[in-house]
Amino acid sequence: MINAVLVFNNNGQPRLTKFYTQLDTAVQQRLLTEIFALVSTRPNSACNFLPLPPLLANNAASKSASSQSDAPSLVTYRHYATLYFILISTSTESPLALLDLIQVFVEALDRLFENVCELDLIFNFETLHAVLGEMIVGGVVVETGLEKVVEGVRAQGRVAKRPVNESRGGAGIWAGR
Amino acid sequence: MFEKDLYQLIRGLRAHKGNEREYIQKALTECQREIKSQDMDQKGSALLKLVYLEMFGHDMSWAAFNVLEVMSSSKYLQKRVGYLAAVQSYRPDTDVLMLAENLLKKDLTSADKLIISLALGTIPHVINPPMANSLLTDLLPRLSHSHAAIRKKTIVTLYRLALVYPETLRPAWPKIKERLQDENEDPSVTAAIVNVVCELGWRRPQDFLPLAPRLFELLTAGTNNWMGIKIIKLFSALIPHEPRLIKKLLPPLTALIKSTPAMSLLYECINGIIQGGVLESVQGTTEGDEVARLCVDKLRGMLVLEGDPNLRYVALIAFAKITDSYTDLISANSDVILECIDDADISIRTRALDLATGMVNSMNLQAVVERLLRQLKTAGTASELDDPSNDRATHSAIVPMADDDEDGMQANLRRREQKSNQPPPLPTDFRQLVIERILEMCSKDMYGNMNDFEWYVGVLVDLVRQCPSGAQEGHESSLGQSVSSAIGAELLNVAIRVKAVRAEAAAAAQSLLMTERREYLFPPAGTGGNGVLFAAAFIAGEYAELLPDPAAVLTSLLHTSSGQLPAFSLTSYVQAIPKVLSVLTSDQQSPWTASRKTHTMLFTARIIHFLEPLTLHPNLDVQELAVEYLDLMRLASEASSNQPTEEDHVDYPEPPLLLTQAIPSLFIGMELNPVARSALRNVPPPEEMDLDIPLNSNLQMVLQKAEYEYELDDGDDEVYRLYHERSTINGKAFGAKPAADSLEPPGQGQSRSSSYQAEDLDEEAIERKKAERRERYRDDPFYIDSERNSGVNTPMHNILRDTNGGELDVDAIPVMQLKLDSSEMHSDVEKRKPKARPVSKPKKRFEIVSDETLGVEEARASPITSSSPAKSSALSRAKKNLLEVDSSGLSSLSLSDTGAVGPGASQHDFERRQAEEEEMAKAMKEVERLRLEMQRAQERIQPHNAPEEGMVVKRKKKKKKPKVEQPGDEEAAIATAAIAGIGTNEDENSPAGVKKKKMMMKRKSKASTGTSEKLDEDGKHWETEVPSKPKRKKKRSVALEDDG
Incomplete structure (x- = not known):
């Protein structure tokens, strides 16, 4: 199953955190920093699988004996423009399929926002959660079809675009306040 | 201050570059105020802001109750915020969870599928065992909901229920199975079921064997690659329990491997074949060989395919799984695997390294190790700043930053960013891993693959230089030291076990100890290699007679810098010093000449000079050794100065006996042999030993x-x-x-x-x-x-x-x-x-001494080894991984015997529960009725001046007090109080009625939220009074605060 879904940008600023196991906020943040530290140093040519961050690797060694277990063993990521999408999962997930899953997630966002960019996600993080909720429930993938995901989110209400004046130059206006 | 919604919060954040922390603190205070507002819109937007800030690590557990308030809002958009907040912020110990339960039950039965969806999506995050049991009744009917989306989410939610409370799976499983078997079911629901079954499957594969025909059908229908992958994963867990599956599965799997355009499915087919142990069971047959070759060919293809590191990575993982059974196939591909050791990507390198460790044999060991060594030597060391653990991990927390790159933020996500393709310098832990693996490869099977120990000793010395620096405070003993002391241990091992290269080992020890070479061996970047000094000094001392230049070694040992070494190494140094000295001075044959005397005196004087400060060393071991040897050296010094030389006209100037006999006899004894750990x-x-006397x-x-x-x-x-x-x-x-x-x-x-x-x-x-x-x-x-x-x-x-x-x-x-x-x-x-025993080698023969042990080992060791796995498994059970969802409870739950004894009992249990629920509902209605009457009575009493809330509470309390003295618990007292308040009509209420109410009250948590809402419609001021539970009291006090 999938243990966590994280989205953060090139500076490690979180844009979405979803943990399918209840964790303390502080631990969540530590995990986030550890993963960001791992992911941010990787060249683009590198593969999309991360070694386990120290927080998760602690007792992974003892578990590796059996091929399957409940312990998260796979950290998959994809990097799109300014954002990193990360999935932490156990061995019951297929690594290559997870990469495709991230792709579906991003495509769904793209479909909903039309040329999605980081700003859309910052201002509509509820929608981000909604999209994820259509695809993954309780750590289990429930939908992989792009159309159905988009349809499911749209059924919940209109998806707002980012505020117009937030685009280029918009910052100036707000900075004046 | 104006109220802000999330938009404004984010904009404000972006505008307050530089003092975000301050801004956030202010925003948090505002939220704290706004969330208590009576205005649901304001409450909701405050909550949304809190959820946003929670993402950055600002705890919002204090708002748990407000979350519940927003969750129970009647507006969908507010409800959605509330549910999102619950998902993000509720923890297993959140106490309002008990109150949330009723709301969840209500929303699960809502007519609006969106609201059901919200509840379904939230339950997996907040579920706990007692809740699981009570939510089950409401979840099960959702399995036949008209919307596929609800059905599939229900199935997953039921799975999460089963994780916290396995018994819930019993009533749920037949229905899930029914859904799976239904050919007309929506394919996405089927896929979700397959996903869940795959999660359940590996715990108790035997229970899922009856599903095999249906799964096989789904697999061969091949409509959905995602589902195909999961089915193959599941089958790989089933195969060990049903060998007949192999025959059935091989044709479709090979067909898939040959035909599928989806790389992920192709890979999972191969992986499934490997993981299911198919290769082992068909090994030897022509069919089996064909499959094995097909798999390996495809994997090899993945390795050499240009430009897709992901395939390379997963192919290496798959290879690693067959190293044991198909060594020859792996060796045939060792060329491409070894290529991966030099891959630019650390992840791939690590995998290749693992694989190489399993792959080495006596033929390729040297080549592999040389390759790794070259890699260590040529790759730049990650500088301190580059090392992510040095800067990032020390970050206290993530602070939302004003984003400075507007253009970047608008970059389309579909486009991949270009970064430099430079391989990163080797990180410290990877370096360490490589060294550990080299040692592991070489020492495997008691040096079974080692052809050339002289070469190995050279490799060990080279490795010392490559030790990652562990110089940072606090890391010293854990990181670099440990790996360098592992190298030292290897050197020692070789020196002791392989007599033939002992001289080389001693020479190596000498080269490690020489202070002139210290600059070279232990680069200033770190003292990572220092751990090896313990072993080096020990070897130098123990085999001092084999040292090429004992005098130089003694000089190095006595170097002033040696005194600064860690105590651990220093003890070994202090031990080695007299040993080397005894080799230098104990010559009995040659006469005691003046020059010899001077030399000896010089040595002893220097040793005394070195040891004297150490007698005050903080480490007791060092101190004790220093004191002992200091006295010995003083004696030696005295003896040699008193011993007459030829200048004193002695016939035959004999060297002092202390030097030639006494001191050597301290150290020359039996040879030290390796002793088995056990x-x-x-x-x-x-x-006759009794430790108590x-x-x-x-x-x-x-x-x-x-x-x-x-x-x-x-x-x-x-x-x-x-x-x-x-x-x-x-x-x-x-x-x-x-x-x-x-x-x-x-x-x-x-x-x-x-x-x-x-x-x-x-x-x-x-x-x-x-x-x-x-x-x-x-x-x-x-x-x-x-x-x-x-x-x-x-x-x-x-x-x-x-x-x-x-x-x-x-x-x-x-x-x-x-x-x-x-x-x-x-x-x-x-x-x-x-x-x-020495393995026959093409070139050289080395005797390798095995561990000495005692004859009784077998008898005694066996219980120990058999108990240790149990112990370790118990340990790992206790230490749960961070993100792990523990499903071990499921492994004891048998699903196979549907309709047999076990489920029969639980079925009964389930029905009983349902009956109970009905009774509860009846009781609830009754209470409801009584409450309404109470309220009417109250209104009759005080029709004119409707009291404000605080007053009502007070009055209520007064009423309660005298009644509490009655026998029976508080609930009973309150119940009777309520009855009394209603008037004489109810006085005849039978004791049975009270009892019923009592029982009902026990279910307080469940009822409370619902009833309070209902009451809201009737009269607001009643809301806080009605529930007589402690929980309700809590709510009451909150409400009072609000007013105040």
């Missing part, structure tokens, strides 16, 4: 006596005799050890014992006596009454004599008992350790 455990405790009840007297003896010391020394006796026994017992035999050339044992003889003959030498006396004096506190224990106990004296004889002691203690079966032991060891 050997000590196998030493049978002497029967004092060793010597009149220790004081003994001490006094010793003091007396010391003063009166004469030649007839009991200690000497004792020592003499023991040494011969030792020698014999030792000689009987098989490994020792193989180690020693025939002459040496003899020469050793003769040196013991000589020592005894020389007893009368004055200096020697003096030295012995001093030593004995030092031993006194430990000296054991020889009359009682002389045969069994090892006098401290003996230990001192074989200075590093820790291992020797193991042999020494049980000598008497073991002597008899020593011959059996010999053959035993031979039998058990066939690998330890």
Whole structure:
């Protein structure tokens, strides 16, 4: 199953955190920093699988004996423009399929926002959660079809675009306040 | 201050660049205020802001109750915020969860599918065992909801229920199975079920075998690759339990491998074949070989495919799984695998390294190791700043930053960013891993693959230089030191086990110790290699006679910088110093010339100079050794200055006996052999040993006596005799050890014992006596009454004599008992350790000494080894991984026997629950009715001045108090109070009615939220009073605060 879904940008600023196991906020943040530290140093040519961050690797060694277990063993990521999408999962997930899953997630966002960019996600993080909720429930993938995901989110209400004046130059206006 | 919504919060954040922290603090305070507002819109937007800030690590657990309020809003958009907040912020110990339960139950039965979806999406995050049980009744009907989206989410939610409370799976499973078998079911629901079954499957595969036909059907229909992958994963868990599946599965799987355009499915087919153990079971048949070749060919294709590192990575993982069974196939592909060791990507390298470790044999070991060494040498070390653990991990928390790159933020996500393709410098932990793997590869099977130990010693020295620096505070002992001490241990191992290269090992130790080379070996970047010094110094001391240049080594050991070494290494240094000195000065043949005397005096003087400050060393071991050797050196210095040389016109200027006999005899003893880790455990405790009785009840007297003896010391020394006796026994017992035999050339044992003889003959030498006396004096506190224990106990004296004889002691203690079966032991060891015997090698033959152990090992070790896995599994059970969802409860839940005894009972249980629920509902209605009447009565009493909330509460309390004194619990009291309040009509209420209410009240948490809402419609001021539970009191107080 999938243990966590994280989205953060090139500076490690979180844009979405979803943990399918209840964790303390502080631990969540530590995990986030550890993963960001791992992911941010990787060249683009590198593969999309991360070694386990120290927080998760602690007792992974003892578990590796059996091929399957409940312990998260796979950290998959994809990097799109300014954002990193990360999935932490156990061995019951297929690594290559997870990469495709991230792709579906991003495509769904793209479909909903039309040329999605980081700003859309910052201002509509509820929608981000909604999209994820259509695809993954309780750590289990429930939908992989792009159309159905988009349809499911749209059924919940209109998806707002980012505020117009937030685009280029918009910052100036707000900075004046 | 104006209210802000999330938009404004984010904009504000972006505008307040530089002082975000401050801004956030302000925003949080505002939220705290706004969330208590009566205005649901304001509450909702405050909550949304909190959820946003929670993402950055600002705890919002304090708002748990407000979350619940927003969750129960009637507006969908507010409800959605509330549910999102619950998902993000509720923890298993959040106490309002009990109150949320009722709301969840209500929303699950909502007519709006969106609201059901919200509840379904939230339950997996907040579920706990008691909730699981009660939500089950509401979830099960959702399995047949008209919307596929609800059905599939329900299935997953049921799975999460089963994780926290496995029993819930019993009633749910038949329905899930029914959904799976239904051909007309929506394919996405089927896929979700397959996902869930796959999660459940690996815990109890045998229960899912009946599903195999349907799954097979789904697999061959091949409509959905995602589902195909999951089915294959599931099958790989089922195959070990149903071997017939292999035959059935092979054709479709091979067909898929050959035809599918989806790389992920292709890979999972291969992976499934490997993981399911298909290859092992069809090994040997033509079909099996064909499949194996097909898999390996495809994997090889993935490895060499340009431009897709992901495939390379997963292919290596798959390869790693078949290293044991298909060594030849792997070796055939070793070329491409080794390529991956040099891959730019650390993840791939790590995998390749793992694989290479399993792949090495005597033919390719050197090539692989050379390759790794080259990699270590050429790759740049990650600088301190680059090392992510150095800067990022020390970040205290993530602070939302104003984003400075507007353009970047608008970059389309579909486009991948271009970064430099430079391989990152090797991170420290990878370096460490490589070194560990090299050591592991080389030492595997007791050096079974090693052809050339001289080469290996050279590799070890090279590795020291590559040790990652662990120089940062706090990391010192954990990181670099540990890997370098592992190298040291290897060096020591080789020196001890492989006699043929002992000289090389000693030379290597010398090169490591030389201070002139320190700059080179231990680059200033770090002291990572320092851990090796312990072993190096030990080797230099133990095999001092093999050192190419003992004088230079002594100089290095005595270098002022040595005093700064960690205590651990320093003890080894201090031990080695007198050993090297004794090699330098003990020559008995050559005359005691003036120059020799000067040299000796110089050495001793320098040693004394080095040791003196160490007598005050904070580490006790160092201190003790320094004190001991300091005295010895002073004696030696004295002896050599007093000894006449030829200039003093002596006929034959003899060197002082202290130097030629006494000091060497301290160190030259039996050779140190490797002793098995378990050997000590196998030493049978002497029967008469009782650790509870004092060793010597009149220790004081003994001490006094010793003091007396010391003063009166004469030649007839009991200690000497004792020592003499023991040494011969030792020698014999030792000689009987098989490994020792193989180690020693025939002459040496003899020469050793003769040196013991000589020592005894020389007893009368004055200096020697003096030295012995001093030593004995030092031993006194430990000296054991020889009359009682002389045969069994090892006098401290003996230990001192074989200075590093820790291992020797193991042999020494049980000598008497073991002597008899020593011959059996010999053959035993031979039998058990066939690998330890030298393996025939094309080029050289090295004798590798195996661990010495005691004959009883088998009998004793077996219970220990059998118990240890259990222990470790228990340990790992206790230590749960961070993100892990523990599903172990499921493994004890059998699903296969549907309709049999087990489920029958639980079915009953389930029905009983349902009946209970109905009764509950009835009781609830009754209470509802009573409450309404109560309210009406109240209105009758105070029709004019409707009191404000606080007053009502007070009045209520007054009413309650006298009633509480009645027998029965508080609920009963309150119930009767309520009845009394309603008026005479209700006075006839039977005790049974009260009882019923009592029971109902116990279900307070469930009822409370619902009832309070209902009451809201009737009259707001009643809301806080009605529930009589403590929980409700809490709510009441909150409400009061709001007003205040």
